[in-house]
Amino acid sequence: MRVILYIEGGGSGNRLGQSFRRAWSDFFRSAGLAGNLPRIVRGGSRNETFDQFRTALQNAGADELPILLVDSEGPVAAGHSAWEHLRDKDGWRRPPATADTPAFLMVQVMETWLLADRDALRDFFGASFRENRLPAQSNLESVSRADALQFLEQATAGCTRQYAKGTVSFEVLARIRPEKVAERCPHARAILEYLRQL
16 A cells, blocks of 8 residues: 655655655654655645545545545544544545545644653754753643744754754654654544554
8 A cells, every 4th residue: 555645744846845844754764664654745835735535535545545644734523533623723634435444633833742752852853952941841732833833933942053944843743753753642643553554
């Protein structure tokens, strides 16, 4: 089975697209999926990602499994599946072909996953990294999108390289440890467990 993962984000331009795909591939390789590494597709905006995913479902061969991975952009109600959240938040309906194909969420944004590995952040940003600016919550999925970005910006404000979406965010993503992310982000753990059992 060939897994094709449609992931929200990636910016514009070929160079950012390559960085995006390489970072996500490195992340999933580190998670032990090297033997069944998903093909990464940069989705662009949220709606563009969903549209690409729907088209892929319609055209998928018998040996292809398109999967959707997008930011939740807010808290996920207790007991709600990803599809229920996306219906309530975006008005997206689960495509008919997805009865057995789940969607997955980065709750609340990709930066939430980065916050889970303080060691990787410290190693990447260096001695001026201010770890005390990071959130103390054990379940990072309760941190809002705005706060997640602000925590990273404040923690790296005095560093040679400061946190920013794009190249820097992808370089950090490639270095974080999936086990740390799974430990503090239940929705991240869900996609990793799903991919490992395929």
